[in-house]
Amino acid sequence: MARLSPAAFGAKWLPRFADNQYQNITEATFRELLQDMQDSQVFIDGLTTNQVLGAPYYVPNVESFALIKPGAIVLGGTVVVGDYVSGGIGSGSEDAPAAPAAPVQYIVVPNETGAIRARRSLSAAADDLVNAHLVLAQGDEDDRVASYLPWSASANYRKGDVFKFTFAGGQTRLLEVDNDMNGGNNPEPTGDDATDDYYTLFASVSAGSTVATITFAATRTWGGINPGDVLTVNDDANGRVIRKGAAPELPATIVVTVSNAYRQPGAPVATTVSWVVTPGTNPTITAVLVQGVAQVYTAADQLANPAHVEGQPKLAGSLVLDANSAGNTTFSVSATDAGSLTKLATATVVVSAKRFVTTSATDPITMSDADLSALLRAAAIQEFSQARQQNRTINVPNGHYLITGWLEAGNGAGVFTLNGFPNGGFPSRVFPFTNSEGFQQAFRASRTGEKQFGTTTLKVD
16 A cells, blocks of 8 residues: 555544444455555564664665665765675775675765765655765775766766866866856866865865874884874875885774764754774774773673673774754764774764755745745755755746745845846845754745746756
């Protein structure tokens, strides 16, 4: 029959079981009810994280990425390859792991050229999907960069998409799209943030992703560095050259993830920070710190698993910590081995307002603040972004206004292009928008001057 939410289940069946005055309730009615119950209820013993939106999604190998069902994963979420062996990250280098190796984590990122369809957010409707791609959340920088999709001149990129581009000199870098693009003739990146109006070199920390530095003591003389010198370098190509020259021993690897990596202002601050530490060349880890606090196995941990000796550094675990209620929060995990080689990894929670695009037959300019807030919260198109700039194609129902909503601070009124033509006739209003967390911010809602119908293109600058 159908898989129904609890509310939809009640809405369907309560009216069906009115008094049976006219003998409308038959054996077929009960068979249909039974089928809906089987389709809608969860068998707890058979429940896996792959059935819980936002939880880590497990696949046996990278070939299984193509089998992930549309809407089964969410932007910023984690996909874990469970039986990874060498030949992927690190392949062909001295850092290549021996098979079999630990599971490898990937992060779901938006990219219009991606083959995976992911939900925009945990609260998004099942059909509110965007193109996405899976990128490595661990390994060295070259491998993480290589896992991104390459630049395309014809892609309909959206603001915030990240791609890799190889410049004439052979250097491959990640770049972030500054504004939505129409595709067909995208300008080629220059690599110069000062002069490139379309892309920015991607160096900031993405929500939920892992970045790292390495602190180590030199074990040999190299390039003016003496044994015993303590150095901290970025875990990138340049940093690895220094580390391999002065201290060729490999540090531990750390994977850090955070729950609800993108969230709106007013969202609960509680954040589950999870980590997995894998020893490097030195098999003995002497300390694991989360936000600077030592983490060790407890008596309960040892009871559950005798290999987790009480008082020893906790190589894998989770803590519930508070993020900032406004602004981003970076959580750090460090691991030090018996050779005093320390590795640091971080993951970031991003607090951001959303922007919305929707339609309505009712004029939003005359709506109450509460009704307009409810309209935007229910918008089919909503995404985490505090910028107004966007480029979209929307199917507008007959007799509806096309409506946009964005954070007023830092944006103000937009410059609109409707169906390819500049259009200054977009009435707007600034009002106290209440988001889905109950938090109020000044938002600007704008609508088309006239009601629209059918396929409509909208560009906001």
